[in-house]
Amino acid sequence: xxxxxxxxxxxxxxxxxxxxxxxxxxxxxxxxxxxxxxxxxxxxxxxxxxxxxxxxxxxxxxxxxxxxxxxxxxxxxxxxxxxxxxxxxxxxxxxxxxxxxxxxxxxxxxxxxxxxxxxxxxxxxxxxxxxxxxxxxxxxxxxxxxxxxxxxxxxxxxxxxxxxxxxxxxxxxxxxxxxxxxxxxxxxxxxxxxxxxxxxxxxxxxxxxxxxxxxxxxxxxxxxxxxxxxxxxxxxxxxxxxxxxxxxxxxxxxxxxxxxxxxxxxxxxxxxxxxxxxxxxxxxxxxxxxxxxxxxxxxxxxxxxxxxxxxxxxxxxxxxxxxxxxxxxxxxxxxxxxxxxxxxxxxxxxxxxxxxxxxxxxxxxxxxxxxxxxxxxxxxxxxxxxxxxxxxxxxxxxxxxxxxxxxxxxxxxxxxxxxxxxxxxxxxxxxxxxxxxxxxxxxxxxxxxxxxxxxxxxxxxxxxxxxxxxxxxxxxxxxxxxxxxxxxxxxxxxxxxxxxxxxxxxxxxxxxxxxxxxxxxxxxxxxxxxxxxxxxxxxxxxxxxxxxxxxxxxxxxxxxxxxxxxxxxxxxxxxxxxxxxxxxxxxx
Numbered sequence: 001x002x003x004x005x006x007x008x009x010x011x012x013x014x015x016x017x018x019x020x021x022x023x024x025x026x027x028x029x030x031x032x033x034x035x036x037x038x039x040x041x042x043x044x045x046x047x048x049x050x051x052x053x054x055x056x057x058x059x060x061x062x063x064x065x066x067x068x069x070x071x072x073x074x075x076x077x078x079x080x081x082x083x084x085x086x087x088x089x090x091x092x093x094x095x096x097x098x099x100x101x102x103x104x105x106x107x108x109x110x111x112x113x114x115x116x117x118x119x120x121x122x123x124x125x126x127x128x129x130x131x132x133x134x135x136x137x138x139x140x141x142x143x144x145x146x147x148x149x150x151x152x153x154x155x156x157x158x159x160x161x162x163x164x165x166x167x168x169x170x171x172x173x174x175x176x177x178x179x180x181x182x183x184x185x186x187x188x189x190x191x192x193x194x195x196x197x198x199x200x201x202x203x204x205x206x207x208x209x210x211x212x213x214x215x216x217x218x219x220x221x222x223x224x225x226x227x228x229x230x231x232x233x234x235x236x237x238x239x240x241x242x243x244x245x246x247x248x249x250x251x252x253x254x255x256x257x258x259x260x261x262x263x264x265x266x267x268x269x270x271x272x273x274x275x276x277x278x279x280x281x282x283x284x285x286x287x288x289x290x291x292x293x294x295x296x297x298x299x300x301x302x303x304x305x306x307x308x309x310x311x312x313x314x315x316x317x318x319x320x321x322x323x324x325x326x327x328x329x330x331x332x333x334x335x336x337x338x339x340x341x342x343x344x345x346x347x348x349x350x351x352x353x354x355x356x357x358x359x360x361x362x363x364x365x366x367x368x369x370x371x372x373x374x375x376x377x378x379x380x381x382x383x384x385x386x387x388x389x390x391x392x393x394x395x396x397x398x399x400x401x402x403x404x405x406x407x408x409x410x411x412x413x414x415x416x417x418x419x420x421x422x423x424x425x426x427x428x429x430x431x432x433x434x435x436x437x438x439x440x441x442x443x444x445x446x447x448x449x450x451x452x453x454x455x456x457x458x459x460x461x462x463x464x465x466x467x468x469x470x471x472x473x474x475x476x477x478x479x480x481x482x483x484x485x486x487x488x489x490x491x492x493x494x495x496x497x498x499x500x501x502x503x504x505x506x507x508x509x510x511x512x513x514x515x516x517x518x519x520x521x522x523x524x525x526x527x528x529x530x531x532x533x534x535x536x537x538x539x540x541x542x543x544x545x546x547x548x549x550x551x552x553x554x555x556x557x558x559x560x561x562x563x564x565x566x567x568x569x570x571x572x573x574x575x576x577x578x579x580x581x582x583x584x585x586x587x588x
Contacts, residue, residue, distance in 0.1 A: 061236050068237045126350035182230045426551060
C-alpha cells in the first residue's frame, strides 16, 4: 500500500472512530485501537507496520511539545518529588522486574533488559486522552510523568540495545554516567533552543511566520539533542515548558489563536494515527507469533503485563510512606493522598505507540551478522501489554475514578476569578495614564471606569457566594469574562468568548452595529459622527488596556498565585476580546 492510500485509510478510520467514541462514550484511543486491528485484516492492509523511525523522530517530538505546552510548571514544582519517583525510579524498577520475568522465560539478559526498557514508560497521548477528567493535581502528575519517563526509558533502551548488538554485558557505571549526561545536556539544549525561539519571535510580526516557527520548534529541540547522543525527549519538554513561561510576551493574539487551533487538530490527528497504526500492527504480529512459539509469546506477554501493572501498583502505594518518613513537615503531610485517591495513578499505566516503536526498532542482527533471536517475542509481548493496559485499564478507569471518591478542587475556579479581578484592577490602575496618552474623551473614560467597577463588584460578590461551591465558582469565572462595553455590544455581562460564540445577538441583546445603522436614518449627521467617534475611542481605550490586564495576570502567575492553565484560559479570553474589538474597529 502506498503512502497516499494509507493516509486516506488512517484519516477515515480516525473520523469513524471519533464518531463511534462519542456515541458510545468510550475514550477514542480504545476505539481507534480496535478499529485499527480490524482494518488490518482487510486485503492489502495486512502488511502495514508501525513505522518505528517516524514515531520516534516525527510523531514523538510534536506530541511531547504540545503536551508540555499544556502542562503546568507550577504543579510540576509542587509535585516534583512524586513525578521524579514515577518518571525515573518507577521506570528503572519496572524495567528490572520485566527483565527478570523475561529472563526466566528464556530471553538473554541484554534482550530482557531491552524489553524492560521498552515497556517501562507510560504513553503520554494515552494518559492525556483516557485520564483527562482527573483533578488537576493528579492529571498534572500523570502528564509530567509520561513526558519525562520516555527520556529515562529511551536512555536505558539505547544502552540495552547496544549490548544486544555487541553481544557484551551492560556497563552499569557507563549507563549511569550516560543517564545523567543525557538529562543534563538535554535540559541545556532545550533551554538554549527555547531562548533562541523566543528571541526570533520578537522580530516576527506575521502570524503565519510565527506559527511556522512554532511547528519547527519541537524538531529544532529534538534533532540536535539526538545528534549529540543525549535525550531529545528531555530537550523538547524543556523547551516547551520554558516557552509556556516566556512565550506569551512575544506572541500576538492572532498568532496564538491560529497556532492553538493548528496544534489541536494536528495533535488529534497524530494521536489518532498512532493508535490506528498500533491496531494495524496486530495482524503481522499475530502472524509472526502463530508462525513461531505462540505459547511462549503469550506467556511472556501476560507475565510482562502482570509485572508492569503489579510494579506500578506496589510503587504508588509504598513510596508515599517512605516519603512521609523522610519529610514530616505539616505541609507535606497535608498533601499525601489516601489509598483510594492514589488508585487512579496506580491504574493509569497505559502503554502505547512509543513502546511498540521501540520494540520494532530492536535490530534484526548483531554486529557479527548473526540474527537477534527472540526479537519477534519482544514485539509480541509488547503488543500484549499495550492491548491489556489500554483496553482493560482504559475501560475500567471511570469505575476506578468513581470508586476513588476524589475530592473536588475549587481552587482552580477560585484562581480564575482572582485572575479576572486582578486584570480588571490592573486596567483600572492604568486607565488614567492610558486614556491621557490616547487623548480619550472624559465621558468615555468615566463610562469605562464605571463598567470595570461594576464588574469588579460583581466578581467580589460572586467569589463570596462561591466559597466552598465549585459549581458556583465556575459560573462566576465564566460570567467574569472580559467584555466589550454596552456601547459596543449592548451589555456589560458575559465573556468575550461567549460574545463571539453567540455573535452577541441573543434574543434580548442589542445589536451595536445594527443599532448604529438605525440611528443613521433617524439622528442628525453630527450626532451620528459623535457616536461613532465615542465608540472608536472606547474601542481604542479597551484595546490599549489589554496590555495592563495581561501584565496583571502574568504577575499573578509568576508569583504562583494562579496556575499556568488558569492563565492560558484567561489569556485566551483576552485574545478573543482583542480580535473582536479590532474587527469592530475595522468595520467602522
